[in-house]
Amino acid sequence: MPNWVTNKVSAPKEVLQSLINAEGRIDFNTLITFAGSFPWNGIDSAAEQCAEVISGQPLNEHPLIASLQQSNRQGANALKLNDEQFEQFVQMLRNKRLTGHFHNMDFANANWGTKWNACDQDPDLEAGTLKFDTAWSCPEPVLKALSAKHPEVEICVVYADEDIGSNCGTLKLKAGEFVSRDESQGWNKMSKAEQEKWQAFAYEVKGWEPEPDDD
Template sequence: MPNWVTNKICTSPEVIKAMVNAEGHVDFSLAAPFPGEFPWDTISLRAEEMAEIVAGVPLHQNPLIASLEASNRSRAKLSDLHDEDFEQFIQMLRNHRKCGFLNQMDFARATWGTKWNACDSSVSEDQSEASFDTAWSCPKPVFQAVSQRFPDAEIRVTYADEDLGSNCGTYTLRAGAVVQSDIAPPWRDMTEQEQQRWTRFAREVKGWTADEKDE
């Protein structure tokens, strides 16, 4: 399970409207749509490994993860793919040829800054604020893309990880650039006073009371 990051944005209604789909949910694909095709709800790991081999996708930068990927790829066989796996494999190669990404998740990690779309989103009645959760990180590239579309609008972002006090802060965008920011430093680099400050900040963003446990 990922750590869930709560994100809150405050901006003009026209910006919020540009990020919300017909169902009323914040949808990153409106800001940065996947240019390929992938009509399956789940991704076959066998198909993805074969596509990574054929497309020459580099191993992960983390040595431990790279070692695991290399081991998995060394055992991958085209003959092990079931019919649907094979169709996914072919479509991933088509996607990579077209846009450089195998599937939506591959695209999302690089372009949205998080592997999934927004979850549990809500929009204020006046449509000047929106909040939603994302896996592991704040989707800053999405906000930058929207900010570039509305260069005159100011977008204020507030976010906090469920790992209270870490991976949290605020920043303001204008024309795709950060014009103001106050971001928590790594936990190990904080003083005790800073840790207390950012923990209080994260609790407020998450809407958790001081007596709730960090579970």
């Protein structure tokens, strides 16, 4: 399971409305849309490996990951896939040709900065806030797209990882660019005072009570 990052976006109602779909939910597709199709809930690894081989997908830059990928791809054989796996394989190739990405998760990682859409949502347009969780990171590309669509408005974002005190901070955007960033450093790079500051910040963003050991 990923670490969940809580994000709170503050802006006028008409700005935040740009992230709300027809069902009233926060939806990154309203700003950055996957043009392909992938009607399955899960991604079959065997189908994906076959798609990677036949499309000449480069190996990961990390040597250990590249070694694992290469080992897995050696056994890839599209003719041995079952019917559903084969349909996924074919659709991945269609998507790759059309969009440059095999499936919606591949697209999301590259274009949203997180592998899933907004989770655990709490939109409050009247109050001018959107609160939602994302996997591993703050969805910076989505925020930049929102800001670019409303260039005259300054948007403020606070975010905090469940790894309390790490991967958290405040972002301000205008005209599609970050105009200020106040973010925590790596945990071991911070002084004790900085660690305590960012822990308090993260607990407030998450809406959690401090753990006894953090006192």
